[in-house]
Amino acid sequence: MSLHTTRKLKIHQPENFEFDSIPDSHSWGNLHDHPSVEPIGPDAIPVIDLNDPKLIEKIGKACEEWGVFIIRNHGIEPEVLNRLCSQMHRLFALPAEVKLKVAKAEGNDVGYGGTPVSHFFPKFSWFEGFAIVGSPVDHAQKLWPDDYSSFCEVIEEYNKAINSLGCRLIHAMLLSLGVSEEALHQTPLGDSSKIKTAMHLNSYPACTNPDRVLGLPPHTDSACVAIVYQNGVSGLQVLRCKDDIAPTRWVRVPAVPDTFVVNIGDLMHVLSNGRFHNVLHRVTISKTNRLSSACFFGPQADEKVGPHSKLAGLEESPLYRPVTWPGLQKIRSMLHDKALQAIKIDSN
Ligand SMILES: C=C1C[C@]23C[C@@]1(O)CC[C@H]2[C@@]12CCC[C@@](C)(C(=O)O1)[C@H]2[C@@H]3C(=O)O
């Protein structure tokens, strides 16, 4: 593996993660732009029980006020998550030259490598990822020619479970926005067959000097919703803007066993006509290896998402022009965090 290959992928291979001192390429100077705080008191991230009789109301409030919440009683068996975790360990423990057999090709979002957002930052992330859309069988065969089926079975099992959870959450969000049960099915996210999913398996290697490195730089997700599973090690932080309580700060998202973190992305912000907060988040590093899986949910590639007519129309003007998911990703690849500005409807 040449340095050239890894630079193009914007990642460093695991053996290179074992630096005694952090190389300049990975040393972030501005990690303390805002203080990092604990999720306590008014900064406690909402925890929502999916069996709560007031579920719709609570989800709506969390999406508006936070853009992130933790869910429990989600119905996915802990064994399914344990199996996913074992396969993630197995994947990232492979030698670098094996993982590079399934490296993301130019312009392709599936396979092993870094993330598109890292290209906007001058420093490398302390991270390696594997993106899956549809079946991972072709890649799994290259990684484990003699035993690829166990990985595929676990991914398929997890995909099924997380898809139905994602669908349930999106419906609850739409209901909280006032969309009726009947109208729900006419939306671009109305039923599971209309929802597109992408799965990202993430590994954040342990670091002896974690205060100087970053797992993922600050970003919003482009999708409607992301559901994140974490292996018991925290690292995710969400930005809470200056309010009556405190100045702008990074709030640590706790890693609560048997829960998922739900993030609101750009497309849900657009669909809700700006009501739901597309939360800015980043991933910090610790002295323990962290694994996470982020599943992104959005509409099929050719479906446009715009402010829902229930919210924008008679009384409220639509704030954004409709956009497809790949369309938004393309704008983000050029304009980074100014992408939503580019689809904003001029109010004058
Ligand atoms: C479906 C996707 C969302 C994502 C781009 C991708 O095609 C696969 C990688 C995803 C990810 C993960 C880390 C943060 C993020 C902003 C990035 O650069 O890559 C997201 C992308 C996104 O939200 O658009």
Ligand SMILES: O=C(O)CCC(=O)C(=O)O
């Ligand atoms: O690892 C995490 O907790 C979050 C990952 C993330 O933000 C992403 O994949 O977009």
Ligand SMILES: [Fe+2]
């Ligand atoms: Fe993210």
